[in-house]
Amino acid sequence: MNPTPRPLSDRPRLLCVGINHASARLEVRERYALSKPAQARVLLRAKQNPPAGLHEVAVLSTCNRTELYGVGEAGIDANTLLGLLEHVRVSEGDLGHYGYVKEGAAAQEHLLRVAAGLDSQVLGESEILGQVREMLELAQEVGTLGPVLSKLLQQALRAGKRVRHETGLGEGILSHSSLVARMLNHEAAALPAPSVLIVGAGSMARSALLGLERGRFGWVWVANRTLGRARELAEQAGAEAVGLEAMG
Numbered sequence: 001m002n003p004t005p006r007p008l009s010d011r012p013r014l015l016c017v018g019i020n021h022a023s024a025r026l027e028v029r030e031r032y033a034l035s036k037p038a039q040a041r042v043l044l045r046a047k048q049n050p051p052a053g054l055h056e057v058a059v060l061s062t063c064n065r066t067e068l069y070g071v072g073e074a075g076i077d078a079n080t081l082l083g084l085l086e087h088v089r090v091s092e093g094d095l096g097h098y099g100y101v102k103e104g105a106a107a108q109e110h111l112l113r114v115a116a117g118l119d120s121q122v123l124g125e126s127e128i129l130g131q132v133r134e135m136l137e138l139a140q141e142v143g144t145l146g147p148v149l150s151k152l153l154q155q156a157l158r159a160g161k162r163v164r165h166e167t168g169l170g171e172g173i174l175s176h177s178s179l180v181a182r183m184l185n186h187e188a189a190a191l192p193a194p195s196v197l198i199v200g201a202g203s204m205a206r207s208a209l210l211g212l213e214r215g216r217f218g219w220v221w222v223a224n225r226t227l228g229r230a231r232e233l234a235e236q237a238g239a240e241a242v243g244l245e246a247m248g
Contacts, residue, residue, distance in 0.1 A: 181211025
C-alpha cells in the first residue's frame with residue numbers, strides 16, 4: 001500500500017472501528033477475534049486490493065478487543081474498514097449495538113488510552129503495550145503503514161511507557177492472568193488442597209501458572225491442544241500435562 005502524495009492542506013481522515021469488553025459480550029467479541037495470521041491476511045488484502053480512498057491500515061486484536069485503524073480520504077467510513085474482514089460475517093446489528101466508530105482526535109485519544117492500559121478490563125495491565133507494538137510491527141512488515149499511523153502508533157507506545165514509568169498505574173496487578181492467579185491463591189486458602197486446571201500453554205497461561213502459590217494447591221494440570229507444549233509449561237512449575245481430550 002503506497003499512498004499517493006497529497007497536498008499538505010488535504011488533511012487525511014483517521015478512523016477507528018472496534019468492539020471491546022466494555023461494548024460487547026464475549027460471544028460477540030469472539031466472532032471478530034483475529035489470530036496473527038488472520039490479521040496479516042486483513043492487511044495483505046488492504047495492500048493488494050485497497051478500498052478506494054484508503055491509504056493506511058493497522059489491526060489490533062486481543063482477547064478483549066478487535067480494532068481496525070485506517071487513514072484515507074474524506075470518503076472512507078466504517079464500512080470501508082469492515083469490508084476488509086471478508087472471512088467474518090460482519091453484522092450491522094453488532095456494529096450498531098456493540099461496536100464503536102471514532103474519528104480524528106477521538107480515535108487518536110482512544111489509541112493512547114488503549115496503549116496506556118486505561119481502556120483495559122484490568123486497569124493498567126501491561127500486556128496491551130506489547131500488543132500495540134506487535135500491531136505496529138505487523139503493519140510495517142506487510143507494508144500498510146504510512147506517515148499518519150506510523151507516527152500515531154509510535155506516539156502511543158511512548159505514551160504507554162511514560163504512564164507506567166511516571167505514575168502508579170503500572171504497580172500491582174499488571175495482567176488478567178496475574179489477577180486470576182491472585183484470586184485463586186486467595187480462594188485456595190479456604191479450601192483443603194484444591195486442584196487447578198490451566199487451559200492453554202501461551203504467555204497468559206504461563207503467567208497464571210507461575211503466579212500460583214503451589215503450597216496452597218493439590219494437583220495442578222496444564223491442558224493444551226499440543227501435548228508437547230503443555231509438558232514444556234508444566235515442567236516449569238512442577239505441574240502435570242494433559243491433552244485437551246482429557247477434559248471430555
